[in-house]
Amino acid sequence: MRSRAWPILIALALLAGLAFWLRLKVGGPLTPGWDPIFEFRLQRAAAGLIVGMGLATAGVLLQCLFRNPLASPELLGMSSGAGVAVMLWQLAAYHAGLGIAQTGMTNIGAGVALPGAVGALGLTYLLSQRRGMVEPVTLILTGVVVGIIAAALISLVQQLLPDRGVAASRLLLGAINDDVQWNGIVFAGIVTLVCAAWAWIRGRALDVASLSDDEARSLGVSLGWLRVELFVLAGVLTSVTFAIAGPVAFVGLVCPHLVRLLIGPGHRSLVIGAALLGGAMVVFADVLVRSIDLGSGRLPISVLTALIGGPVLIWMLRRRAAFGPGS
Numbered sequence: 001m002r003s004r005a006w007p008i009l010i011a012l013a014l015l016a017g018l019a020f021w022l023r024l025k026v027g028g029p030l031t032p033g034w035d036p037i038f039e040f041r042l043q044r045a046a047a048g049l050i051v052g053m054g055l056a057t058a059g060v061l062l063q064c065l066f067r068n069p070l071a072s073p074e075l076l077g078m079s080s081g082a083g084v085a086v087m088l089w090q091l092a093a094y095h096a097g098l099g100i101a102q103t104g105m106t107n108i109g110a111g112v113a114l115p116g117a118v119g120a121l122g123l124t125y126l127l128s129q130r131r132g133m134v135e136p137v138t139l140i141l142t143g144v145v146v147g148i149i150a151a152a153l154i155s156l157v158q159q160l161l162p163d164r165g166v167a168a169s170r171l172l173l174g175a176i177n178d179d180v181q182w183n184g185i186v187f188a189g190i191v192t193l194v195c196a197a198w199a200w201i202r203g204r205a206l207d208v209a210s211l212s213d214d215e216a217r218s219l220g221v222s223l224g225w226l227r228v229e230l231f232v233l234a235g236v237l238t239s240v241t242f243a244i245a246g247p248v249a250f251v252g253l254v255c256p257h258l259v260r261l262l263i264g265p266g267h268r269s270l271v272i273g274a275a276l277l278g279g280a281m282v283v284f285a286d287v288l289v290r291s292i293d294l295g296s297g298r299l300p301i302s303v304l305t306a307l308i309g310g311p312v313l314i315w316m317l318r319r320r321a322a323f324g325p326g327s
Contacts, residue, residue: 005269010072012276019283021043026290047176048286049279051241054192056278058237061251064206065230068136070204072253073238076143079247080150081120082113083172089159110243118235174302175246195233196275205266230303249303250309251278
């Protein structure tokens with residue numbers, strides 16, 4: 001990694017630590033000794049950190065895969081695809097007499113959501129091709145359409161569930177599940193760290209993959225196998241984070257882009273920086289959610305991340321239109 005990246009990475013680590021500390025403090029003072037409220041806050045802080053790190057890392061992998069800084073799980077239909085898979089699983093469980101599962105979804109839900117996330121990504125990729133080429137704007141537009149169709153399928157499945165799927169739809173709010181347990185958090189944390197470590201180890205190959213196909217092959221990188229790895233790992237990360245918090249938008253888009261502006265395109269620094277910023281972003285959002293009481297329930301985290309990510313996406317699109325697709 002470049003030496004100039006270290007101060008920024010340290011600053012991002014401190015920012016993530018500050019967010020974690022604030023999440024433990026928000027909500028009033030704690031009683032001395034063991035406090036179940038403190039454990040609850042600790043669980044949410046850890047879950048938020050994992051969700052942010054996973055989504056940001058998935059964003060880095062997808063942007064490398066498609067050589068497109070606009071690629072992210074929500075814009076490519078992956079989050080909606082994971083939602084379809086989870087809702088279909090809930091429908092099947094209901095008709096099998098197993099009831100509607102709202103808890104214990106972290107381990108099971110990740111495995112259920114994986115085919116949906118990877119399937120939606122593969123469909124977006126196939127439909128966006130023209131003569132073997134993928135144009136960046138076409139990719140994003142196709143991903144948005146796939147996401148809209150998936151959202152319609154989710155609504156359809158909800159109508160087929162009892163009470164119009166109110167209980168099951170809580171998994172789709174884009175908010176950290178209050179029922180998440182330590183075993184699920186540890187499982188998700190291990191998966192996220194393993195995927196991030198793989199991305200860091202393969203950082204040089206990811207740098208080369210950002211070049212043209214001919215240049216990458218001339219440098220000895222097997223693009224076919226690397227792209228399969230990127231497909232699968234991005235799907236795994238999206239699925240694990242979905243099982244904890246549902247579809248949290250724009251973290252995978254904003255964090256890699258901002259870190260890339262700060263420290264450059266080198267993927268070893270980019271993976272670490274994006275993961276730290278993603279964790280900080282989601283935990284800070286959860287701090288705000290717990291601090292703002294609207295009287296009608298807590299805001300989903302995805303509302304706050306969308307309010308941040310939406311303007312950033314518009315700025316990125318305007319920037320590309322002004323300076324061309326190579327900017």
